[in-house]
Amino acid sequence: MPRADDSLAAATLAACRAAKLHVATAESCTGGLVAGALTDVAGSSDVVLGGVVSYSNDAKMRLLGVQEATLAAHGAVSEEVAAQMALGAAQALGAEVAVSTTGIAGPGGSEHKPEGRVCFGIASPAGVRTETVEFGPRGRAEVRQASVEHALTLILTTVETL
Structure with a gap:
């Protein structure tokens, strides 16, 4: 059975293809799902250059160039880290567009960083933007799926506005 994001993924790829842009991902809480x-x-290989799953802080630093000081000051679930993750993926993989996800899929969380909070970064020729979405305590699978759909939409809308 097709997933809800199948047509969104196809539309995202078509927009990137039309704009002659390549995509990379830097994922933590989504674990490679984007x-x-x-x-x-099918045919995504002409657009998608690759992705980095950087679940640990060490992987974020070593693979994506996230600064230890940024992690210490803001924590892994922050727009500051999401921005550095997106930039790092774009640079490491040579992509014009890169999206990142870092969040608390659940279960768990804290008063300051509740379950369902996900920070996104998008690097493109227009610069780097970040945003935080509070999906709420929907459960791990639902937060991750909602994050995938949001990340795909973020790529699509960014490419459409370039």
């Missing part, structure tokens, strides 16, 4: 949604679409 790259998976994109590469589930």
